Amino acid sequence: MLQHAVRAVKTVALLLLFCSASAMALPNTPQQNYLLKCSGCHDIDGSGTVAGGIPPLPGYIGSFLDDPQGRVYVLHVPGVISAGLDDTELADLLNYVNHKWGDVKARPFTAAEVKMNREHSVADVVKLRREIVSRFVRDGVKAGTYPWP
Numbered sequence: 359m360l361q362h363a364v365r366a367v368k369t370v371a372l373l374l375l376f377c378s379a380s381a382m383a384l385p386n387t388p389q390q391n392y393l394l395k396c397s398g399c400h401d402i403d404g405s406g407t408v409a410g411g412i413p414p415l416p417g418y419i420g421s422f423l424d425d426p427q428g429r430v431y432v433l434h435v436p437g438v439i440s441a442g443l444d445d446t447e448l449a450d451l452l453n454y455v456n457h458k459w460g461d462v463k464a465r466p467f468t469a470a471e472v473k474m475n476r477e478h479s480v481a482d483v484v485k486l487r488r489e490i491v492s493r494f495v496r497d498g499v500k501a502g503t504y505p506w507p
């Protein structure tokens with residue numbers, strides 16, 4: 359009987375330890391942040407949906423990261439700006455996404471660049487994308503199917 363009680367107490371103690379360890383939560387990995395903050399719209403494989411108005415990332419994200427204005431743009435798309443991630447988490451997340459689906463040779467984001475670019479306000483991201491992509495078309499750079507006018 360006593361043994362059972364001791365075992366039960368030990369189990370509860372272990373559970374508490376486990377719960378408090380996970381509550382102290384290590385920061386999310388970029389992959390976890392992608393799943394939590396981006397995949398709901400862009401899908402796990404980054405494909406998005408044309409019908410839903412979500413552009414695909416694989417094969418195209420690198421074009422934006424290779425372009426100075428494109429780097430400002432990706433930091434101002436609504437899903438990124440409202441992700442609730444700090445500068446370091448966003449830099450790591452965008453580098454992860456780029457590494458997975460973009461141009462591994464693109465210069466990685468640093469927290470300092472994210473901070474600096476976020477301080478610039480972009481009045482109209484759709485217009486900014488249009489400007490960037492018209493240059494891409496001229497220069498033969500790839501951009502994904504974009505559902506917005």
Ligand code: HEC
Binds near residue numbers: 414436487506
């Ligand atoms: C609520 C849905 C939603 C979420 C969540 C979301 N996005 Fe998006 N994303 C969009 C839409 C819609 C666009 C295109 C609209 C625009 O450019 O303003 C877009 C555009 C983009 C683009 C530019 C692609 C292009 O071809 O123009 C990138 C890069 C991007 N998102 C990355 C992310 C990342 C990284 C996350 C997670 C932090 C994220 N998005 C979360 C809906 C979402």
